[in-house]
Amino acid sequence: MKELYEEIIERVGVGIHAVNRDGKTIIYNKKMREMEVMEKEDVLHKDVRDVFQFQENQSSTLLKSLQQGEEIVNVKQTYFNNRGVEITTINNTFPLTVDGKIYAAVEIATDVTRMERLMRQNLRQTKTDFTFHHIIGKSSEIKEVIDLAKRATRTNSNVLIIGETGTGKELFAQSIHAESERSGAPFITQNCAALPDTLIEGILFGTTKGAFTGAIDSPGLFEQAQGGTLLLDELNSLNIALQAKLLRVLQERKVRRIGGSKEISIDVRVIATINEDPIDAIANNHLRKDLYYRLAVVTLFIPPLRERNGDIPVLIEEFIKKYNELFKLNVMSVSEEVLQFFESQSWPGNVRELEHVIEASMNLVNHEQVIEFNHLPYQYRKSEMARPMPTQPKIETPKNKDGTNLTEQLALFEKQTIEEYLKAHQYHITNTALALGISRQSLQYRMKRLNIRVSKN
Structure with missing residues (x-):
């Protein structure tokens, strides 16, 4: 039975850490080791005060429960392992007694380190780095989109930006916010494809203490963006069920935290981006039709680079200037051969891909002032005009x-x-x-x- 209990403790999906009356670790399961990025031998049979460091005015909930003989429920704790890695957990800690005497304390912990870091990141991300002056291009295609985007700065309507990966959708979103009346308020970005559904729902709408194991009172992105703009990047990656909740928030302009009953009024402009045609996204069940119509009050189609070839020379000039400053070089231009080659490409990665090619090429330049074909990355040289029409x-x-x-x-x-x-x-x-x-x-x-x-x- 002892071996069975040990096996169960080792395999459960929550962290379990127990100390004896001297504060030395006697149980330290696999999940806890993963959360704290520690090995068993680093912690087992050692005093927790010698292994972990705690923030100022904080102490180990394990030791507190051991010393005071009290159960501690749903308490967030931030501390550092022996390598200085920051860890944040939600703990339920309780003492173990025999004949009225405390002989050990046990802590059951849920890891919220990732969520805590994301919340901090979003709280810091309240200013924009770009305006319309940073959008490079002289073609009629890009000028038309810029003009429409500038008109959108005069209102508070939701905006849907459609464009392939690398076309600069976030650049347009930041520019709209920076030149709108909301420019002094927060601008918060969340990539909907970067997080699992279990995390992103709490991050978007907020959580209430006790809503689920480890839940704490925490404002969501809508509350954090109050008075400003919330950019939902790659919206078509968001779970359809969560899209329904998002639609409700947009319609009622109120948000309810997970596990909460209070409706919180919000004043937030939503800008969403998708990287596929909205008709295809709806047909493939990547985007709710009703959410599309709610968001697409203003719709911007960012043309791919292959549809505005005339912008390639000015983009090249701008990227060369940028990397000259970074690499302390004096490159003036690309050769005519390279320019013709660039203008013949389809650029699936769009402007971002072109920038990466210029950066990679300038890494191969010595003292030359012109980027030649032999400076291009290998995969581009290999494909020189090789594709059949x-x-x-x-x-x-x-x-x-x-x-x-x-x-x-x-x-x-x-x-x-x-x-x-x-x-x-x-x-x-x-x-x-x-x-x-x-x-x-x-x-x-x-x-x-x-x-x-x-x-x-």
Whole structure:
């Protein structure tokens, strides 16, 4: 039975730490070792005061329970292991007595270190680093988005920013906040894909002490962002059930902490980003339709880099300037060969990928003032113009009919071309637009103008 009890204690999913009447550890299970990043031999049979350090005006809840003979329930404790690693736990501690005498104390602990760090990070993240001046580009495509984003600074409406990874969605979000009337209030960011559902719900909406094991009174991001802006990055990664709760908060402008009964009024502007087409996100059950309509009061489509090739030279110039200062170099430009190569790429990682290529290339520069092809990272040199052109549908030129002028002929050819490309790409709007070399919005506009309906029959 003793071996059975020891095995159970070792395998349970909460930390268990017990000390004898002298304050020396007698039980220290696997979960506790994982939480405190310690080995058994570091702690077992040693005085906890010699192993752990506690914050000023705090002491070990284990020793406190041992000395005072009292049960301590749901107490948060922050302390440091023997290597100075900070740990935060929620503890339930109680003394063990025999014949009225205390002979040991046991602590059952839940790890909240990660949540505590995230809360601190979000509380610190109350200012923006970027404004519209930091958005680089001279193309009509990016100027149109900037103009629309600037108009959004005049109101408090929710904003949905749509764009592929690396297009600069957070840059636009920060710029909107920085130039709005909320600029003096908090700007808080949360990546919805970075945390499991069990953590993100409490972080968004807050928790009430006793709501679940280890829960403490803690404000959520909506409360922390009061009067300011909350950026929910990669919203389409958020669990659908949590999206329903988020919708309720946006509709009622009130939030209720987990386990709480009090409704807290909030004044928060929400900016959300997604990295896929919202129609596809809704169809794939990544985004609730009603939440989409609630958020998309103002919608910004950030064009991918391949749709604004004209911005590549100015982006290159800006990145070279940045890394010249960081690396103490004197690079002036890229060669014509490199520029042509860049303009031929599809850039799946968009502006961020281009910046990384410039940074990597400048790491290979010695005293040269021009980035040549041999300075590029290996994977780009290897792929030099190696990709074959994709097979495109064959379009027959429409024959001229009596009474049709050039405008009518061009419209007929345009309609036939779009219809053939739609069919070749299984009527997928985004893929068709990509193959045609135009934006999704442009394709949809042309389809409406030419009365083209998507049909698979």
